[in-house]
Amino acid sequence: MKFKSRITRLLFSLFLLPFCLSAQPPGFVDELLSDGWDTPTGLAFDKTGQLYVWEKPGRVYTVDKKNGEKSLLLDLNEEVYSYLDHGLNGMVLDPNFSENGYMYLLYTVDRNYLFFKNSESYDPSKNDQFSATIGRITRYTLDSGRVAEGSRKIILGDRYDNGIPILMDNHGVGSLVFGSDGSLLVTVGDVAIAKNPPFQNGDAFYYELAILPIEEGIITEDQNIGPYRAQYLNSLNGKLLRINSETGDGYESNPFYNREAPASAASRIWAYGLRNPFRFSVKPGTGSSDPADGDPGTLYVGDVGWASREEVNVITEGGQNFGWPYLEGISFDTEWFDDPTYQPSNPLPPILEWRGDRAQVFVDGEAYGVGSPEFIGENFTGNSSIGGLWLSTDHFPGYEGTYLHGDYMGWIRFFKFDFRDIPFQVEKIVDGIHPTCFAEDPTDGSIYYVNLFYPDINEVRHLYNEENPNYPPVTNASVGPIYGDSPLVVYLDARQSSDPEGGPLTFEWDFGNTFTSPNNFETFEYRSNIQQTFSPKITITDEQGKSTVKRFKVYVNNFPPDIQSTSVDDIESFYNEDGLTLNASAVVENHNPDEELFYEWSVVLHHEDHTHLITSYKTEQAEIYLAPIPCDEQQYFYEIKLRIVDGEGLGSTYSHFIEPSCEQEPEPEPVLSLSPNPVRDEINIRGEDLLDESFLKYQLFDSHGRFLAQNEGQWKQLKRGLNNKISEFSTGVYILKLITEDYSKAFKFVKED
Structure with missing residues (x-):
């Protein structure tokens, strides 16, 4: 396949597209609380209802639920390695948070920070993206809404040789959750490329990702077994861990506990055979309050699948094995992985699976498709089982005790369970979204969730019930042209906006210069003797007083930089096993040669119908490496993006696709x-x-x-x-x-x- 470049002018016209209200059953409301985040990955509440949101690059905020305004609480950006799947992925508040103020964070550590932070040569701007590092759990204490000075304590991973090994760019650390017994539960992916035989000498970056971490002690030689780590009890990867939140050690009641080595991998393991268990939850009312009983509760785990199945796994006791990499879903044998050394003897199937033709539930040793009497509901699919939570209140009437689950591509559904603890019904709640985390507000039982999709969707949303709900106005507005010489005639159009209930709306255009208009359509002439940026906005209000606001920019006597060509224009493919290094640069003309421009090169991996932001470089020139991808039946291609903006934010974007080829000498293709x-x-x-x-x-x-x-x-x-x-x-x-x-x-x- 050949992909050509594109150059697009930014901000010709801006639209706020409505979310799909028809996706919710009657009484359900799905509203935007706030946007403009930097890759938000999770959120949580304390018992007072204070909302906390964390971002993948390492920042934690408190958020006002009334207006979505955020306040920075903690910034670990220098320490956190934010790359592809990795970053600050998990956070949890201590069960006794109101008394002790403890906040626990789970993240991948920047290798440069890990090895050189305390050396004279340390340079925080350096970034080694293709070498191994570790995952870490750190605790901070909050006092009067602030992080107490000197309260930092590393619970797991205080050195490079005792952390969670991070060897690849995917399937790293996941979530932190407290069990009913006060034990700290941790999910970790297999950090492996799905290939058999595993990653081996001669492969690209084998030295950096295998030989070097063995020499450094990040892993031992016996752990260099790729996806089989999920089956290996001397590795933390591909596991759900159960540890003491004070010491980081495993509990004596863990299934593979070694009294002589309480901090060993085996001592910490609660369940294994997992691929990418990103989010999970404890079912309320299950488990013991005493950690010595070895019963933290019944755990519901979303495990992101490989090529064939998405899973919800249920962990009822320690030592359970869920089969990866030998098995996916209820009965699918991956076939690719056949090393008898790690073959599981009695793996458990998931309770739910989907992807492909039909979702299924596992009941008494049999699989039943959705739509059958055993599993009522409409068929659904997806390709990234995120995780979910149990509704503990009747905020949504009739749904108390119901399980909510999300798929990143992209829906939220309710699953009802019978007296046998088997799901018997599924109900669609929201479609067309990309959830990464859910949290229940303890003050009213409503649900908040993160909606994240690179590069434009970075939202915190609120899902709640309201009898005869009044939905906010749907804003569909545009402003254009948004740049040009003075006088600049601009059309401001909100005529396609609507009220979901069909009621009347009032409009107020604020042109950003003291002038306003109550019309839904206006023509306004912007004048200035200098280069000037204006900020018009539209406020739309329904008859019950609920409003939505959309803001725009208009650039007078200003023009976006013109990206005429780049050094990657003619590169359309590369031989996958070799990878590809690009020296990226661009020829750019700007209407004001003396104006400072800001560059950002981004690398995006398109995998099936979803995307991963690999990395970005905020430099005029960048050395970009395109790593080999798995040569399996799935579709992959890279996108190189360049965004150039001036000091006012007006800019242009460039995009170019490059395809990895698994065939070393492909047949000549037609010149098309x-x-x-x-x-x-x-x-x-x-x-x-x-x-x-x-x-x-x-x-x-x-x-x-x-x-x-x-x-x-x-x-x-x-x-x-x-x-x-x-x-x-x-x-x-x-x-x-x-x-x-x-x-x-x-x-x-x-x-x-």
Whole structure:
């Protein structure tokens, strides 16, 4: 596949698109509390109802639930390694937080910080992204709403040789949760590339990610076994740990406890055979209050699947094994992993699975598909089982004791359980979102959650019940043009906004310069003798007084920088096993040569229909490394993005796709190109191997490979109908395949609204 670059002007017009109100059952309201976060990954409440939100780069905030305003509580950005899956992923408050103020954090440590923080040569700007490091649990004490000076205590991972090994760029640390007995429960992924045999000498970065961490003591040589670590009791990876929150040691009541080595991996393990157990929860009313009983409660774990299944696993006792990497889902044998050394003897299946044709529940040794009498509800799918929580109140009438679960791609659903503790019904609550964490407000039982999708969605949302709810106005507004010479005539249009209940709305345009208007559509002429930025906003209010606000920017006597070309324009693929190093730079013209510009290069990995931000560089030039990806049946490609803005925030973006090739000597491909990419309403296929008179067949698929449309004939006759279909598609990734007598060629493209 070949991908071409795109350059787009930012901020021609801005829209606030409504969330899908039809997704909620009657009485459910899903509202935005706040946005503009820097990759939020989790949230939690104390018993008073104070909301805490943490960001992946290492910052923790307190948040006002009334207006979403945040206040910085703790900043560990210098210490935290925020890269792909890694960062500040977990936080929990002590069960006795109101008395002791203890706050526990789970994060990946920046390698530079880990090894050189206390040396004279330490430079916090340095970043070693392709070498091993550790995960760490640290405790801080809050006193009167502030972090007490000198209260920091490392519970696990105070040295590089006794932390949670982080060897790859994925499946690292997950969550912290307190058991009913006061034990601290910790989830850890397998930090492995799914390949068999495992990562081995000769592979790219084998020295940095295997030989060096063995020499340094981050892992021992016997732990260098890739995904099999999930089955190995001398490794912390692929496990759910149960430790003492004061010492970090395992409990004597743990299944593999070694009295002579309480801090060993085996002593800390509660359950194993997990791939990426990102979020989990304890079912209320289960477990003991005494840690000596070895019963922290019944645990419900979301385990993100590999190629075939997503899972909800239920841990009822210590020592249970859930089969990864040999098994996925209820009965799927991965086949790829066949080393008998680590073969599980009695692995447990998940209680729920989905992905593919049908979701299933496991009941008394049998799997039943959704829609059957044993599992009532509509079919659903997904590809990233995040985790969930149990509703402990009747805030949502009729749902007390119901389990809420989320999939990152992307929904929230309720699962009702019967007297056998088996799910028998599923109900859709919210679709089209990307949850990463849930928390129940102890003061009223409503739910808050993080909605995160790179690069534009960084939200904290509120899900609550209201009898005969009054939903906020749906703001659909645009402002444009948003830059140009003075006088600049700007159209401000909110006419497509609406009230979900169908009632009347009032409008107020604030033009950002003391002038206002009560109309839903206005034309305003901005004048200035200098380069000046204005901040218009629209406030829309319904008849019951509920309002939404949307803000914009207008840049007078200003123009965005023009990205004319970059050093990566002509690079379309690379041989996967070798990786690829790029020296990224750009040729840029700006209307004001003396104006300072701010650059940010980003690397995004597209995996199936979701994305991972790999890293970013806020420099004019950047050395970028594209690491090898798994050569499996799933789809991967890299996107190199460049964003350049001036001091006022007006800028341009550039995007270029590069595909890893698992074939060292691929067959020659037809000389064809697809443009533009991303696509709005029309695509063009050009090249010496395709003429208007060419006879061919085309097929369209979505990113999951589901068939959408096909036709055949002369290309000049097919183009119009093809573009009509594409113009109707929603935003997403699609595949276009062209077939002739001599060749077939597939293009992946992004459809934008």
